[in-house]
Amino acid sequence: MSTPPETLEELLTVTSSNSDRVHLALVLHDVVAPHTLCRLSVISRMPVQRFQAAGCVACAEESLQQGIKAAVEEGHAAVNLERFVRRMRPAPEVRGPRIPRQPTG
Ligand SMILES: [Zn+2]
Secondary structure, three states, X not given: OOOOOOOHHHEEEEEEOOOOOEEEEEEEOOEEOOEXXXXXXXXXXXXXXXXXXHEXXXXXXXXXXXXXXXXXXXXXXXXXXXXXXXXXXXXXOOOOOOOOOOOOO
C-alpha cells in the first residue's frame, strides 16, 4: 500500500508553524499529511501567500527528489517546482579551464 505519488493532486501548498513560508505536504485519500516535506508541522492547507512568491525551497527540492514536479495551489494554477527551484537556486556557473583532449596512443 505504499505506491509513490504520481499525480499532482497529491501535493498541496500548506502553511506551517514557526515559518512564514509556503510549504508543501502530501495528500493521501484527501487527507493532508501531518508534516510538510521539510518536516514541519502542517497548520493549514490554505496559505495566504503564493508558493511562487514565498515557497519553501527545501520542500520543492524534496518533492522533486520524490519525482513530483508540480504542486497544487488551491484556487490557483499548478506550481512548476522545477522552475521554482531553478529560479531560487541558480545552477553554479562552470568556469573551469578547458581541458583539451589528448589523443591516446
Ligand atoms: Zn518546507
